[in-house]
Amino acid sequence: MGGFCFGAQQAAGAESLRRLGDELARYTGTSPPNHWHRWEDAVDALLTLGDRRPVPIVLDEFPDLVRESPALPSIIHSAYRHLRDEGRDNRTRLLLSGSALPLMHRLFGAASPLHELADLELVVHPLDFRQAARFWDIDDPRLALLVHAVVGGTPAYRRYAGDHAPSGPNDFDAWVCRTVLNPRTPLFLEAHHLLQEETDHWDRALCHSALTAIASGCSTPGEVAERLGISLTDASHCLALLQANGLLHSEPDAFRSNLIRLRLAEPLLSFEHAALRPHRSALEHQGADEVWRRVRPVFDSAVAGPHFAQICRDWVMGFADPTVFGARPTRAAPGSVPGMARHAGPHAEADVVVRGRTDADSGALLSVGVARWDEVMDLHHLEHLRHLLDLLAAGGEDVTHARPACYSGVGFTPALRAAEGEGHVVLVGLDRLYWEEVSDHGSEAGGALR
Structure with missing residues (x-):
């Protein structure tokens, strides 16, 4: 489109202004300007590019510029106000982009001078x-x-x-x-850099410990506080900061709305804090193969297993045909079944609880499912699900529309397949998760891959 793009770096304001001036001179084919000492001069020069034609101007990694020059948002706001006051028909299209999402949100929040200028806020999400x-x-x-x-x-x-x-x-x-275990690749320290970038001046030691606790199975603020030996107030503050910076997700339990469940937003952080972090020092004097042999069982149970359950929930919301559960799913979440003893562990949990809209209920229970990454599922899993449904019914939950569902990473026995054929259970394996198409009837519900 004939536009101009400047990729900012972490640098002093004077260096950034010098680099911007040099790159703008190459773009326009003119001599570099006398070195700018003020961002006002740089912003005016950029906006002048749009005096004669529409031109996109991209300032990438904008937060790196703002960290060194906090007045830059106000300077941009003032420059646009002057254009409006002068009645200039300026057609510059300024795109401010950055990977530090929390800071980007703050830069365009209601209290920011950039808020009233923004025509579009676009978040680029990871691939599903x-x-x-x-x-x-x-x-x-x-x-x-x-x-x-x-x-x-x-x-x-x-x-x-x-x-x-x-x-x-x-x-x-x-x-x-x-x-990821090779110090020669950028991926080796990416999880560490990710936390460094997003946590700024916080207590990073506490952040690391909180992420490790969650990656190791603590799913509530109370469990994190107990694991770290800190007060619930301190734990909640740390978790709130992690969530505000996009590193942590929280959602109510599927059956107990007052119980908040936590999970890490970035798989690489889960891999780091659940599996790799306790063994990083060993990588300094042992081979990656030897370390990985010790880490692999932890990865399978603490990383791949929970991740498989999350992928199953993502499949429900993004790819499952509505006919699978009898209605369009509106939520898929884990749930702690009332009536099950706390010490029952995984037996008290339903990994994939699906709710949706039926004719009579906007939050109807459509399915209760369990996910087993490395376990061939059999009829006893179906009996367990029926037991959970009985407990839910006894507790007042309407299970009329609820379908038992088994999600497995390695398959199902012939007996369970036969139960599926008779309509007693929904079975979802890896092939179905990845390759099954949504029918035309259900294409509106969930992003079919064509």
């Missing part, structure tokens, strides 16, 4: 699990999920891994060793 599989050129669904459990859907991480994807299912362990 199906898109990520295609992006990494992975056809095997189990391998695709394992890779996604490490790097999620951030496209840049393929480049950070040296543009190396696993060649097949048997190459996954070697791929982990030559990428």
Whole structure:
């Protein structure tokens, strides 16, 4: 489009102004300006580009400029006000972009001078699990999920891994060793850098410990506080900061709305804090292969298993045909079943609780499901789900529309398949998660891949 793009870096304001002046001179084919000492001069020069024609101007990593020059948002606001006061028909289209989402949100919030200037706020989300599989050129669904459990859907991480994807299912362990466990790749320290960038001046030690607690199975603020030996107030403050900076998600339990569940927003952080962080020092004097042999069982149980359950919930909301559950899902979340003893552990949990809109109820219970990453599921899983439904019914939940569902990463026995054929259970395996198309009837519900 013939526009101008400036990629900011972490640098002193004077250096950024000098670089901007040099790059603008190359763009316009003119001599570099005398070195600007004020951002007012730079902003005026940029806006002048749009006096004769529409021109897009991109200032990328804008937060890096604002950190060194906090007045820059006000300077941009003033420049546009002067254009309006002078009646100039300026057609500059200024795009301010950055990867530090919390700061970007603050820069355009209601209290910011940029708020009234913004015509569009666009957040570029990571690729979903199906898109990520295609992006990494992975056809095997189990391998695709394992890779996604490490790097999620951030496209840049393929480049950070040296543009190396696993060649097949048997190459996954070697791929982990030559990428995320390899100090020569940017991916090796990316989780650390991610926390550094997003936490700014906070107590990073406490942030690391909180993320480790959550990645290790603590799912409520109370459990995190108990694990870290701190007050609930201190834990809640830390968790709120992590959530505000996009590193943490929280949502009410599917059956107990007053119980808040926590999960890490970035798979790479889960991989780091659940599996790798306790063994990082060992990588300094042992080979990656040896360390990974010790880490792999933890990865399977504490990372891949919970990630598989989350992918199942994502499938419900994004790709499942409404006919699967009898109505359009409006929410899929984990739930603690009332009536189950606390010490029952996983048996007290439903991994995929689906609610939706029926003719009679906008929050009707459509399905209760369990997800087992490394377990072939059998009839006893179905009996367990029926027991959970009985407990829910006894507690006053309407289970009229609820369908038991089993989600497995390795498959189902013939007996359970037969129960599926008789309409007693919904079975969802990896092939269905990754490859099943949504019918035309259900295409509005969830982003079918065509």
